[in-house]
Amino acid sequence: xxxxxxxxxxxxxxxxxxxxxxxxxxxxxxxxxxxxxxxxxxxxxxxxxxxxxxxxxxxxxxxxxxxxxxxxxxxxxxxxxxxxxxxxxxxxxxxxxxxxxxxxxxxxxxxxxxxxxxxxxxxxxxxxxxxxxxxxxxxxxxxxxxxxxxxxxxxxxxxxxxxxxxxxxxxxxxxxxxxxxxxxxxxxxxxxxxxxxxxxxxxxxxxxxxxxxxxxxxxxxxxxxxxxxxxxxxxxxxxxxxxxxxxxxxxxxxxxxxxxxxxxxxxxxxxxxxxxxxxxxxxxx
Amino acid sequence: xxxxxxxxxxxxxxxxxxxxxxxxxxxxxxxxxxxxxxxxxxxxxxxxxxxxxxxxxxxxxxxxxxxxxxxxxxxxxxxxxxxxxxxxxxxxxxxxxxxxxxxxxxxxxxxxxxxxxxxxxxxxxxxxxxxxxxxxxxxxxxxxxxxxxxxxxxxxxxxxxxxxxxxxxxxxxxxxxxxxxxxxxxxxxxxxxxxxxxxxxxxxxxxxxxxxxxxxxxxxxxxxxxxxxxxxxxxxxxxxxxxxxxxxxxxxxxxxxxxxxxxxxxxxxxxxxxxxxxxxxxxxxxxx
Numbered sequence: 238x239x240x241x242x243x244x245x246x247x248x249x250x251x252x253x254x255x256x257x258x259x260x261x262x263x264x265x266x267x268x269x270x271x272x273x274x275x276x277x278x279x280x281x282x283x284x285x286x287x288x289x290x291x292x293x294x295x296x297x298x299x300x301x302x303x304x305x306x307x308x309x310x311x312x313x314x315x316x317x318x319x320x321x322x323x324x325x326x327x328x329x330x331x332x333x334x335x336x337x338x339x340x341x342x343x344x345x346x347x348x349x350x351x352x353x354x355x356x357x358x359x360x361x362x363x364x365x366x367x368x369x370x371x372x373x374x375x376x377x378x379x380x381x382x383x384x385x386x387x388x389x390x391x392x393x394x395x396x397x398x399x400x401x402x403x404x405x406x407x408x409x410x411x412x413x414x415x416x417x418x419x420x421x422x423x424x425x426x427x428x429x430x431x432x433x434x435x436x437x438x439x440x441x442x443x444x445x446x447x448x449x450x451x452x453x454x455x456x457x458x459x460x461x462x463x464x465x466x467x468x469x470x471x472x473x474x475x476x477x478x479x480x481x482x483x484x485x486x487x488x489x490x491x492x493x494x495x496x497x498x499x500x501x502x503x504x505x506x507x508x509x510x511x512x513x514x515x516x517x518x519x520x521x522x
Numbered sequence: 523x524x525x526x527x528x529x530x531x532x533x534x535x536x537x538x539x540x541x542x543x544x545x546x547x548x549x550x551x552x553x554x555x556x557x558x559x560x561x562x563x564x565x566x567x568x569x570x571x572x573x574x575x576x577x578x579x580x581x582x583x584x585x586x587x588x589x590x591x592x593x594x595x596x597x598x599x600x601x602x603x604x605x606x607x608x609x610x611x612x613x614x615x616x617x618x619x620x621x622x623x624x625x626x627x628x629x630x631x632x633x634x635x636x637x638x639x640x641x642x643x644x645x646x647x648x649x650x651x652x653x654x655x656x657x658x659x660x661x662x663x664x665x666x667x668x669x670x671x672x673x674x675x676x677x678x679x680x681x682x683x684x685x686x687x688x689x690x691x692x693x694x695x696x697x698x699x700x701x702x703x704x705x706x707x708x709x710x711x712x713x714x715x716x717x718x719x720x721x722x723x724x725x726x727x728x729x730x731x732x733x734x735x736x737x738x739x740x741x742x743x744x745x746x747x748x749x750x751x752x753x754x755x756x757x758x759x760x761x762x763x764x765x766x767x768x769x770x771x772x773x774x775x776x777x778x779x780x781x782x783x784x785x786x787x788x789x790x791x792x793x794x795x796x797x798x799x800x801x802x803x804x805x806x807x808x809x810x
Contacts, residue, residue: 250552251795300587469791472547475594476583
């Protein structure tokens with residue numbers, strides 16, 4: 238188990254420029270890879286980066302983007318970082334247009350990533366849509382024993398499942414790939430088979446709430462990677478708070494991975510506030 | 523490029539805007555490299571209030587063309603929490619410390635100024651007057667008389683230099699600045715954010731949990747520059763100019779308009795080292 242007990246790799250205190258090495262279409266998603274020559278080689282799974290294009294960042298729809306966008310890295314290998322994204326606004330649209338050789342501004346790695354599974358339990362990885370991203374590098378650390386359960390809208394989105402090693406279980410809303418089911422249906426079956434588990438989950442708010450409720454019902458510990466609209470990523474703007482049992486927490490410095498027990502309250506997980514790939518709210522992306 | 527601000531020597535003229543940089547959280551993210559390459563020549567704390575505040579319900583942010591609306595609501599540990607927990611950490615920063623305070627009444631403001639001014643770690647005190655006085659219902663900083671009353675009340679309570687942070691949401695910021703100067707302010711800083719609002723496109727209801735917020739970033743730079751110019755012409759005390767500064771050229775403009783120092787706010791959200799870059803660009807433009 239290589240996931241660190243204190244899963245925070247420090248970031249250099251300035252924005253730097255990485256070089257885009259590849260932009261791959263994966264059905265509905267885009268995987269942008271960049272060589273982060275000046276950054277730390279050991280970001281923790283579940284941490285995130287503030288990302289923007291070095292050129293032409295601005296001037297899109299509504300004369301945006303202006304601020305960088307937060308993304309958990311999907312992969313980190315020998316200085317090459319990969320980010321999985323979906324075009325939902327002017328920022329992600331610009332990032333999806335990047336070409337090999339272009340500059341990518343990065344700040345990070347930021348935040349607290351995944352913690353180790355509870356002792357004596359099997360890690361189970363549960364992703365929804367683009368929330369699969371921070372589970373990829375977690376799988377790289379944990380290995381193939383950890384079951385991977387993924388939910389997507391359709392087959393076009395489910396192409397992201399091919400990034401995982403082994404054979405992840407896939408559910409889609411429309412049945413066009415894998416089973417027509419919710420990923421939480423797969424999770425219930427998995428936990429019925431082996432309840433000695435720790436769940437690691439990232440996805441949209443409604444899915445995370447369903448995962449949280451199911452794990453609470455079964456007494457299974459869960460770690461949830463949330464997202465929230467975020468201006469800075471390092472605790473300066475106080476914009477990314479989520480309500481927790483301990484009051485508002487800044488997701489950027491106290492998350493984005495939180496224990497499900499911290500979210501045991503109504504309204505903690507709702508659209509526009511949290512959920513998704515440790516990134517920004519689609520409303521501002 | 524050494525600067526003297528109200529008798530306090532700074533290694534340069536670039537500060538942070540209050541509430542736009544949390545040096546304690548940034549040190550968690552960046553470690554002590556933050557101290558080795560600290561982005562500002564003086565550090566302005568987030569505004570502290572007498573009682574602890576949780577801040578506004580989310581969502582708290584909305585991106586605008588070349589800017590941002592925030593509705594944060596001044597979350598802070600309160601005076602006692604600040605003095606006990608935050609001040610010792612802020613004292614480790616390699617630059618002078620300016621503490622920003624806000625009172626919802628003159629009594630509250632007086633307590634805040636007196637208690638922070640007693641601490642040797644505090645070099646200057648900034649009065650954030652962009653809040654309603656609960657006794658009169660008026661926004662202190664929007665009215666010259668209210669502002670003067672606040673400054674007169676706290677002036678005798680500390681020997682620390684007092685900076686009054688002006689709001690741009692006033693009919694005549696220069697008149698407020700003059701009133702603050704006459705009441706004993708040692709410096710003025712401006713602009714605070716401009717009041718703004720965004721609607722959720724799905725519901726046509728206010729997006730921000732606090733309903734309205736403050737607009738910052740390059741979107742407001744031209745407005746800020748005019749206000750800094752108007753206030754600097756109206757007063758004799760030093761002016762700290764801010765509002766959308768993102769380059770050395772912008773900083774030079776504010777200095778040319780009459781500011782003695784500048785502050786960087788929203789640009790630090792895009793790059794925590796923005797203050798250092800801006801200071802370096804400014805030094806290139808204005809050789810010593």
